[in-house]
Amino acid sequence: MNLAEAIIRKNVEKHPLKSAIGFKKKEGAWKELSWKKFSEIIYKTANSLRNAGIQENDKVAIYSDNSSEWMIFDLAAMAIGAITVPIYSTNNAEQAEYIINDSGAKLILAGDQSQYDACLDLVKKEESTLETIIVSKKAVWIKKEFSSFYLEDFIAKSSPKLEFCKKEYDEVATLIYTSGTTGTPKGVMLTHGNFIKAFDAHFEFFKFKNFEEELSLAFLPLTHVFERSWSLLCLYGGARVYFLEDPKNIAKTLEEVKPTMMCAVPRFFQKIYAGVLEKAEEGSSLKKKIFDWALETGWQTSELRRNEKPIPFGLKIKETVADLLVFSKVKEKMGGRLWFLPCGGASLSPEVTRFFDSMGIHVTVGYGLTETTATLTLFPLTKFEHGTSGKTLPGVEIRIGENDEIQAKGNGIMKGYYNRPEETEKVFTKDGWFKTGDAGKIDATGNLTITDRLKDLMKTSNGKYIAPQMIENLLTNNNFIQQIVLIAEGKQFVSALIVPNFEFLKEYLKKKNIPFTNWEEIVDKKEINDFYKEKIKEIQQHLSDFEKVKKFTLMPSEFEISNGEITPTLKVKRNIVLKKYSDVIEKMY
Known part of the structure; x- marks a missing residue:
């Protein structure tokens, strides 16, 4: 069946006037579209794509920030049997050109001026496959003589009725x-x-009640398989999805939208966790005692719920008081209604998941890749194990292969890499299992634990193996550390490049009456380095001696997407960072 049809048809028939999506235009209020109106705009867009010459299996690209138009265009393209090719809004012109040419995309939706300009340059090139540019915002200046159209004008005269293109399950919907x-x-x-x-496997796994009443906020890039799959799943199940264009506005938007569900990456949870602990430490001894008591109470109740055991009446009373005095204040900052938060992209420490669970917010840690349609394993609502990546989704099988590599089979495994049969062959075993490139282990009750990326495992000159993700994750749980890259391969000890959390470091400077000059000078100061030395010593006291960071360099600025140091999902490109800062690294040895 066509994915777009599976999402749209049943919801329009079931509740045409119920809200499907929400969006915000600049400084205005949030607006919603009903399923009937949402479907009509999708149908008009789909018919306009057909009128523009887009046929079944043609590639249609999206180069834009999150928006309602992003999702409309995605569903419209799939509805007529075209293949959607998302491009990160943070990709530069050269990166976008590579994806457009490699996929052979004929038409593209551009979001802002810089994205349009990059596409315009491509349309002018004879060798480019790109023929037409659609622009979602009227604020963007376009050149109509170069096959450029505003989306509003592009769909204006098209029919709001559509005949879906029939699709088999094994036919390609998207190239990511x-x-x-x-x-x-x-x-x-x-x-x-x-x-x-x-999607069907997720609903079988969780057995949600009243899912149609849920509201999800899409703030991670829709280009990434995690947010795209989650947002499509929400729509498939009849829940509302609101689209946040600029993720920097997440704090304000949470309080405005008050979502009940939202997927996020580990850094989101780490920042909240570290921020709350920091505030508790700064409070009076009485406030600290109340906080510790509330945390212990929340932990007791959450453990009973996790193990499906009844909560004694007296403990329920304590839980209500703990929520009133402590947890409600934290939850209000997150909108007050969040209860279900899928988390992926990297590992998350058990103390962080326990903290949120104590507040009554279920962080569903999962594991998967783009090549597996995101989810392979995840936490159930109960009977999960903190510190793991959960249990397999129905229809998924995993096994541990050579070098402890996680291998998978099942519903979500990709068809292959586009136009790369040799690359595809490399990632499958002879008996058809997908090789993830991650190392892990499975316990007696079926919980998967990720030990590390096989490519990232480091061996010191003393022959000791270091799994960097676990150590990096431990250190970034601290509020004063924003990003970190461990160095150990071929070295006699572990060192690190550390990006401070400049917001918290600035507060620390004020408290210590250290005048701020610029970050280059600040990170070189002895008192700042001594402060971080103590922090790191405290954090890693439980690690084996060979795993501990012995030396570090504080960086004066964050690793950036724009200069290729991190991916759009905030994963550090280790090879690039190590090469770029090789001189800095050598000084530590």
Whole structure:
């Protein structure tokens, strides 16, 4: 079945006047579209794409920030059997050109002026496959003589009725280019069946009650398989999805929208966790005692719920008081209604998931890749194990292969890499299992624990193996550390490049009456380095001696997407960072 049809038709028939999506235009209020109106705009867009010459299996690209138009365009393209090719809004012109040419995209939706300008340059090139540019915002200046149209004008005269293109489960719905922490990005072919079967498996796994009443906020990039799959799943189940264009506005938007569900990356949870602990430490001894008591009470109740055991009446009373005095204040900052938060992209420490669970917010830690339509394993609502990546989704099988590599089979496994049969062959075993490139182990009750990326495992000159993600994750749980890159391969000890959390460091400077000059000078100051030395010593006291960071360099600025140091999903491109800062690293040895 066509994925777009599976999402739209049943919801329009079931509740045409219920809200489907929400969006905000600049400084205005949030607006909603009903399923009837949402479907009509999708149908008009789909018919306009057909009128523009887009045929079944043609590639249609999206180069834009999150928006309602993004989702409308995605569903419209799939509805007529075209293949959607998302491009990160943070990709530069050269990166966008590579994806457009590699996929052979004929038409593109551009979001802002810089994205349009990059596309305009391509349309002018004879060798480019790009023929037409659609622009979602009227604020963007366009050149109509170069096949450029505003979306509003593009769909104006099209019919709001549509005949869906029939699709088999194994036919390609989208090409998602891997963000590529190493090597050249490859187009992952995901099918209509990959998505539909994965969605059905999630609903079987969780057995949600009243899912149609949920509200999800899409703030991670829709280009990434995680947010895209989650937002499509929400729509598939009849829940509302609001789209946040600028993720920097997340704090304000949470309080405005008050979502009940939202997927996020580990850094989101780490920042909240570290911020709350920091505030508790700064409070009076009485406030600290109340906070510790509330945390202990929340932990007791959450453990009973996790193990499906009844909560004694007296403990329920304590829980209500703990929520009133402590947890409600934290939850209000997150909108006050969040209860279910899928988390992916990297590992998350058990103390962080326990903290949120104590507040009554279920962080569903999961594991998966672009090549597996996101989810392979995840926390159930109960009987999960903190510190793991949960249990397999229905329809998924995992096994541990050579070198402890996690291998998978099942509904979500990609069809292959677009136009790269040799690359595809490399990632499958002879008996058809997908090789994830991650190392892990499975316990007696079926919980998967990720030990590290096989490519990232480091061996010191003393022959000791270091798993950097676990140590990096431990250190970034602290509020004063924003980003970190461990160095150990071939070295006699572990060192690190550390990006401070400049917001918290600035507050620390004020408290210590250290005048601020610029970050280059601040990170070189002895008292600042001594402060971080103590922090790091305290954090890693439980690690083995060979795993501990012995030396570090504080960086004066964050690693950036724009200069290729991190991916759009905030994963550090280790090889690039190590090469770029090789001089800094050598000084530590």
